[in-house]
Amino acid sequence: MDQTDQWVPAMPRLAAQARAAARALARSSTATRDAALRHAAQALRDRQGEILAANARDLDASTATASFRDRLTLTPARVEAMARGLEDIAALPDPVGRVLADWTRPNGLRIRRVATPVGVIGMIYESRPNVGADAAGLCIKSGNAVILRGGSESLHSARAIHGAMAAGLRAAGLPEDAVQIAPDSDRRHVADMLTASGLIDLIIPRGGKSLVERVQREARVPVLSHAEGLCHTYVHAAADPAMARGLVVNAKMRRTGICGATETLLIDAAVAPTLLPAIVADLAARGCTFHADARARAILPDLPPATEADFATEWLDAVLSIAVVDGVEDALAHIARYGSAHTEAIVTEMRRPRHSS
Structure with missing residues (x-):
């Protein structure tokens, strides 16, 4: 490899920032996390023009099939759907602190199993840029930091959506590092995420069969995956x-x-x-x-x-x-x-x- 092209992994830095943000997020109140989601929803609406312009850049560069372009395309209605989705998540009951089980041993010792945040989640997804908002919203609600790596074909759209999520966190007084995004479209970021044991606590792939199979095959981090949508x-x-x-x-x-x-x-x-x-x-x-x-x-x-x-x-x-x-x-x-x-x-x-x- 040419000395001028030495690869400097971004994941250690992003994960360290995410881990610090996750601690603050886990300690935050339900009201604060819900406020961040509502502020982010409003930021999506306020930045609709910016998001659609970024999406147009992605579409202009795409030579994909019609169905793929549909997954990539954002419209005013789809931006509004993202915003409403964040508001719907904010309206859900708080999963943090939920008592999953409660029992008492014969000696009088009481044991409770309580839901707590996972920590740092890595979300790897493909062409649908709205997945970034959905994933970030669910992670904020559940007190988890998230590192997003969308498809290279949706990079500009993903960045614009990430900007709205960061604005929502900032407005609620929460650390922006709770939602981060891979800095560029280099495919090596995916490999770094999959092998970031000790840095990322859980990988969630969202995409086609080949992506899910690659994640399952290469990951050295626990994986929560789904099958293809047949x-x-x-x-x-x-x-x-x-x-x-x-x-x-x-x-x-x-x-x-x-x-x-x-x-x-x-x-x-x-x-x-x-x-x-x-x-x-x-x-x-x-x-x-x-x-x-x-x-x-x-x-x-x-x-x-x-x-x-x-x-x-x-x-x-x-x-x-x-x-x-x-x-x-x-x-x-x-x-x-x-x-x-x-x-x-x-x-x-x-x-x-x-x-x-």
Whole structure:
């Protein structure tokens, strides 16, 4: 390596600053942390123009697919959603000091298990810049400092959002170092975070399967991770047809590039002949394409056939896998075989019987 390009890790410095801030945050009152969140929400609104301009720089530099650009894009409505999200977090009960268990030993010794902050959390995420505000808000609420490392494609947006979070902390009299951000887009910051044992207490990855797998493989710090978002919507035989059509379109097409979007439609054989053509027409009119099993193709022969791999694929795009199933148990079996235990939905009008006491 050229002597002029010696890598100087930023994580030891950021983590030391975060650790000091975490101690102050853990000792702060509920009212103070909630005030920081509300001030940060207002800062997001006040700095909307700055945030959108930063996001425009990221978008101008992006050559990614349409679904990826959607994840990257901020709008006035999405900035407002970030602000409301912080206010919603502020309104939640304080998790710090919550008694998790309380018991007394035979000798009279009373033992209590009480929730306390973790310390310093490292948040590694990809293209969605709003994740930075969400993660910072949850960490502030729970008394934890956080070091954010967003995707290189959202660097300018992440910096602008971080500025609003820092302003909220400052306005509430809390240390700004409680929320920090990697100084640049260098990928070596990720490796440094993953190996920062003793500096960072917990790593949380938020992104696609490859990111999560890398974090799980390389981390020397405890990891709290999620699976990919291979989500299913099951249309039950008792579903209201109009409601089912509306919900499926929303679940699939509202934002195709997020991990909570429906990737597979399961439809009950009892209603598939009449309802599936309408659902497919609704989705196709919005640009969706399909992979369908043999039973769905018996109803709509023009649908492309689905392979085994298709049902195990998180599309993150306007693509939907379709299978016809025989009732709830068959739907659950399909989900157990292919799903990621992220998010599933059932559309039905059936009511659970009430049991007399």
